Amino acid sequence: MIRQLRCNRVVAGLFLLLWCVPTAGYAWGVAGHRYANALAVDSLPEALRPFYQANRAWIVHHSVDPDQWRNANRSEAPHHFIDLDYFGLEEALRFPQDYWVAVGLYGRETLEKVGLVPWRIGQFYGKLVRAFRERNARAIVEISTFLGHYVADIHVPFHAVTNYDGQLTGQKGIHARFESVLVERQIRLEDLRPQRATRIADPVAAAFAWARRSMKRSADVLRADLQAVARDRSYGDTYYQTLGQQVRRLAIRCLEESGRDLASLWMSAWIDAGRPPLPPPASVHEGEPLDRPTRDPDLPPPSAD
Numbered sequence: 001m002i003r004q005l006r007c008n009r010v011v012a013g014l015f016l017l018l019w020c021v022p023t024a025g026y027a028w029g030v031a032g033h034r035y036a037n038a039l040a041v042d043s044l045p046e047a048l049r050p051f052y053q054a055n056r057a058w059i060v061h062h063s064v065d066p067d068q069w070r071n072a073n074r075s076e077a078p079h080h081f082i083d084l085d086y087f088g089l090e091e092a093l094r095f096p097q098d099y100w101v102a103v104g105l106y107g108r109e110t111l112e113k114v115g116l117v118p119w120r121i122g123q124f125y126g127k128l129v130r131a132f133r134e135r136n137a138r139a140i141v142e143i144s145t146f147l148g149h150y151v152a153d154i155h156v157p158f159h160a161v162t163n164y165d166g167q168l169t170g171q172k173g174i175h176a177r178f179e180s181v182l183v184e185r186q187i188r189l190e191d192l193r194p195q196r197a198t199r200i201a202d203p204v205a206a207a208f209a210w211a212r213r214s215m216k217r218s219a220d221v222l223r224a225d226l227q228a229v230a231r232d233r234s235y236g237d238t239y240y241q242t243l244g245q246q247v248r249r250l251a252i253r254c255l256e257e258s259g260r261d262l263a264s265l266w267m268s269a270w271i272d273a274g275r276p277p278l279p280p281p282a283s284v285h286e287g288e289p290l291d292r293p294t295r296d297p298d299l300p301p302p303s304a305d
């Protein structure tokens with residue numbers, strides 16, 4: 001129920017932002033997701049960059065689409081987070097990385113409450129390897145884009161903890177204050193520096209490492225929130241100035257690492273596919289409206305009637 005509420009608020013926030021209303025969204029706002037995907041293109045090695053660069057506008061614009069999918073499909077919601085500390089901090093550090101081991105331990109229903117994002121990343125990584133092998137230009141662009149959404153989500157501190165909105169510590173709303181409002185107010189794409197992509201041998205293991213890092217960072221943001229609230233209980237300019245002094249650099253680091261880690265997955269998928277020659281560097285959605293909605297590639301195609 002709470003998750004559904006969070007979901008609805010994400011979608012509501014997203015639409016407000018898409019309609020250019022200067023109101024904050026929820027979770028990584030539109031800006032955060034777009035920054036992460038844009039940075040990933042800039043973080044690629046020369047062998048891959050021209051093809052991705054030719055499709056940059058689509059990759060950036062559609063970085064938020066999986067949040068829209070869950071409006072139509074409730075089973076999409078657990079793909080966006082993992083509450084690593086659900087069973088306690090000690091369990092968090094030895095959380096099973098094998099999906100079937102985790103299902104055996106906790107049961108599928110509980111695991112969906114805990115969240116599935118590392119395995120969603122692994123699943124989309126596999127799709128991307130296949131798309132490279134088949135030299136399917138459209139699939140390479142689309143799967144790369146959607147993979148970017150989940151990678152950006154797992155780099156958000158509050159997508160990795162049970163206290164995902166400060167609701168357990170009397171700090172409700174911190175999720176949006178950190179990831180949407182602070183980013184919208186204080187970070188521009190120009191503030192972010194691309195970092196070199198590196199080889200990732202095991203995407204699911206890497207995703208768990210990112211989630212553990214996010215979990216630890218949530219404590220820093222909660223501490224900064226307390227300091228900022230002490231100076232401005234109305235969450236006005238003074239609140240955000242104080243919060244930004246403490247954690248703007250951290251938000252930048254989360255976004256930069258997100259871009260680098262996504263580029264690393266794109267590059268590793270291409271290597272795992274046998275380094276096939278890339279399709280010509282042209283936009284694969286040429287002549288189509290940029291904002292045409294997409295759908296989860298796992299869903300069956302819509303029926304004709």
Ligand SMILES: [Zn+2]
Nearest residue numbers: 066067080153
């Ligand atoms: Zn999401």
